Amino acid sequence: MDTAYLLNSLWVLISAVLVILMIGGFILLETGSTRMKNAGHIAGKTILTFSISSIVFWAAGYGLIFGKGNALIGFTDFLYSGYDIAGVKLSGSVFFLFQLAFAGISLTVAFGGFAERAKLVSYLVFSVLFSVFVYPPIAHWIWGGGWLSKLGEQDFAGSTVVHLTGAMGALAATILLKPRIGKFNKDGSANNLEGHNQVFTALSVLLLWVGWFGFNAGSTLSVDGAFFGYVALNTNLAAAAGTVASLIISWMALGKVDVPMMLNGALAGLVAITASCAYVDTWAAVVIGFIAGILVFYSIRFFESKGIDDPIFALSVHGAAGVWGTLSTGFFATKKLAAIGKPGLFYGGGLEQLGVQTIGVLACAVYAFIVSYIFLSIMKHFLNGLRVTEEEEIIGLDMSEHGSYGYPELLKNERKFQVK
Amino acid sequence: MVYCTYKEIRMYRDTHISSVSHDHFELNRFHDELMRHVVELAISRTAEKLGPTPCPFSFFVMGSAGRMEQAIWSDQDNGIIFQNKNIETKTYFIQLGQEITNGLFEVGYTYCDGGVMASNDQWCKSLSEWEEQISEWIEESSWETIRNLLILIDGRHLYGENQFITNVKKAAYRSIHQEHLLARMLDNTMLLKKGVGLLGQFLTETHGPHSTLLNIKERALYPYVNALRLLAVKEKIEETSSLARIQKLPAEVMNSHEREVYEKQFLQLLYYRITYGDHSNYESGHYLVVSRLSRQEKKEMKSIIRNGPHLYQFVRKLIERDV
Structure with missing residues (x-):
């Protein structure tokens, strides 16, 4: 058997495993950034929604993205059975699993906007709808031979496809769900509903950071020329720059080194480099990550000032940084590395690639937002609201949705106190 | 003027505060006046219940009141030093302390979160007990006892025997210097x-x-x-x-x-x-x-x-x- 085929398959399977481990990163990120009373629920539902997403991807998602179709959607290859895929130089099953993992991450990002107040049934229904109607069309447009790929849209591992799409789902959800109880005061000022465990949050960032080597470097889909090493290097540099940048900006603007902000900076750097990791020089990776780290700080303040409650900062970390990362290739893509599309503004490509990137960002953001918003509105109507009752929210979703606390010893007494 | 209820003092406060609230010194003189009225009323109320004060004492204030740096609203930080050490006087002054702190609260001074109030056994002691307590604080020199010393240092006589708090503070100063505690306090x-x-x-x-x-x-x-x-x-x-x-x-x-x-x-x-x-x-x-x-x-x-x-x-x- 062909050695390249075997090695490619092995490398991409390792990458798929790394990406699936990122779900673990999201579990720690979301629980660490939220309150104890919702911890068990948040951790558990993340496994549950990834499972739903996996089955939907197998039944429909993959075919809608990679099946034969038109510029907007694919129509074949539903219920994939493990055959090898034309044009892909690795095991079909491995390629499929890798893509399945990406769909799961995008959905998990979207659920950041649901945190601490959505009913379990809202998660279940939206898992299916997002995995059929929101993620696949966008993935098809950019990765499945759709209209944006024809324009030469550069999104190597999914700053737009995965992260921005997820963030737009989160935005639609958080608008429809409205802020958590206690997030905003009557005068519009925001309260800080601090997460219950910064150690979880920090560990989550490390787990995501490592997982991202699968996400980005694995997106080479091949060991050819060991180019994955270069992609991994850029990924690491951007994450590091994002961390340092957000630390500096929080120190300058707030007078303190804010740990959650620094962690958001690392993630923003990772999200931003996702589109550009294979197309830019190492110095540009540092710049892209650094700018993402600053951008995420101001983006978080912006959404909060608009009265939008974003518990896990998905809108800023995955949305704002996703937009910036996608646009960044329009500036920094080099002649040598731009395998798709044209070089960026700083490499003699003029404004053309930047224009293409902008179209991609706008089209995908608008599509993901509107479709998510419509489906969630319909769900809101039929499910008698997306949100738990006020009492349930106060006692916590662990108890209201699952009947037991993630931290039982600590919370049982407090609950007696709260519901009296 | 002698007030019969805390409510009257509160009304006095509410009608006059705006006329003194633009001058820091006038405002703090006004606070002193209000607090003295409360103490006087509390003394007469306690006397009705328990008889006259059994021995000379000092009611002193700390925190922003001690420093004469109160804003328009202020919380309480206060204590009592009484002369004779015995159980009956102690019970008496703790009751008085309670009456005063409740009265101050009614007049608009919120209770101290940390319990630095004359109603608290730790801040209501006889002269000799105060001196013992200071030696203990200094000997222990933990984060908490040093914090207590720092609070006490802002103590200022408000009502009663004006030498008591001065003497207690002098003893504290002496020991702090002897034990070289300034760096810890810093x-x-x-x-x-x-x-x-x-x-x-x-x-x-x-x-x-x-x-x-x-x-x-x-x-x-x-x-x-x-x-x-x-x-x-x-x-x-x-x-x-x-x-x-x-x-x-x-x-x-x-x-x-x-x-x-x-x-x-x-x-x-x-x-x-x-x-x-x-x-x-x-x-x-x-x-x-x-x-x-x-x-x-x-x-x-x-x-x-x-x-x-x-x-x-x-x-x-x-x-x-x-x-």
């Missing part, structure tokens, strides 16, 4: 919050009900207050107000020009707090509505805030030199 108040950021912006609250306001208490006044308290202990100055503590500093510690600068700056801070504070309640009174300051005032305020840590560093060097 460390205890070391955590300063920055008030002005690297970009020259006010570091206002980003979250919570006081968003966009500046915590003038922690970010501007504390560095001055804490530094001057330590200087007072070091130079054995008995005065409790920060302004008087500056004035009493010997010339060899700080020259008259510097003293004037710090004095003027601290007075300005008090002026800004009284003028631009959000005085809707005790909590909000610590916050400054910076948007109401003029450009010139903002500039001045920032330079004062930046100078606080300088004073603090000056004290640090002075104390570390001596160790």
Whole structure:
């Protein structure tokens, strides 16, 4: 058997495993950034929604993205059975699993906007709808031979496809769900509903950071020329720059080194480099990550000032940084590395690639937002609201949705106190 | 004038506070007057229940009241020192302490979160017990007991025997110097919050009900207050107000020009707090509505805030030199 085929398959399977481990990163990120009373629920539902997403991807998602179709959607290859895929130089099953993992991450990002107040049934229904109607069309447009790929849209591992799409789902959800109880005061000022465990949050960032080597470097889909090493290097540099940048900006603007902000900076750097990791020089990776780290700080303040409650900062970390990362290739893509599309503004490509990137960002953001918003509105109507009752929210979703606390010893007494 | 109920004192407060609320010194004289009325009423109420006070005593105030630096709303920090040590007098004065703190509360002084009040056994003791307690605090010299000492140092006589608190504080000063505790006391108040950021912006609250306001208490006044308290202990100055503590500093510690600068700056801070504070309640009174300051005032305020840590560093060097 062909050695390249075997090695490619092995490398991409390792990458798929790394990406699936990122779900673990999201579990720690979301629980660490939220309150104890919702911890068990948040951790558990993340496994549950990834499972739903996996089955939907197998039944429909993959075919809608990679099946034969038109510029907007694919129509074949539903219920994939493990055959090898034309044009892909690795095991079909491995390629499929890798893509399945990406769909799961995008959905998990979207659920950041649901945190601490959505009913379990809202998660279940939206898992299916997002995995059929929101993620696949966008993935098809950019990765499945759709209209944006024809324009030469550069999104190597999914700053737009995965992260921005997820963030737009989160935005639609958080608008429809409205802020958590206690997030905003009557005068519009925001309260800080601090997460219950910064150690979880920090560990989550490390787990995501490592997982991202699968996400980005694995997106080479091949060991050819060991180019994955270069992609991994850029990924690491951007994450590091994002961390340092957000630390500096929080120190300058707030007078303190804010740990959650620094962690958001690392993630923003990772999200931003996702589109550009294979197309830019190492110095540009540092710049892209650094700018993402600053951008995420101001983006978080912006959404909060608009009265939008974003518990896990998905809108800023995955949305704002996703937009910036996608646009960044329009500036920094080099002649040598731009395998798709044209070089960026700083490499003699003029404004053309930047224009293409902008179209991609706008089209995908608008599509993901509107479709998510419509489906969630319909769900809101039929499910008698997306949100738990006020009492349930106060006692916590662990108890209201699952009947037991993630931290039982600590919370049982407090609950007696709260519901009296 | 003798008041018959705390409500009457409260009404007196409410009708007169606005006429004194624009002048820091008048305001603090007014607070003293109110607190004395409360103590007098509490004494007569307790006398009705338990008979006349069994022995001479002193009711003293600490915290911002001790320093004569109360804002329009203020919380309580107070204690009692009585002469004779026996169980009956102790029970009596704790009851009196309770009556006073409840009365103060009714008149608008919120209870102290940390329990630094005359109703608390730890802050209501006989002269000899107070001296023992101070030795114990100094011997233990834990974070908490040093904090207690720092609180006591701002203690100021308000009613009764005026020598009692002075004597207790003198004993404390003596032991602090003997045991070289100044450096520890410095460390205890070391955590300063920055008030002005690297970009020259006010570091206002980003979250919570006081968003966009500046915590003038922690970010501007504390560095001055804490530094001057330590200087007072070091130079054995008995005065409790920060302004008087500056004035009493010997010339060899700080020259008259510097003293004037710090004095003027601290007075300005008090002026800004009284003028631009959000005085809707005790909590909000610590916050400054910076948007109401003029450009010139903002500039001045920032330079004062930046100078606080300088004073603090000056004290640090002075104390570390001596160790």
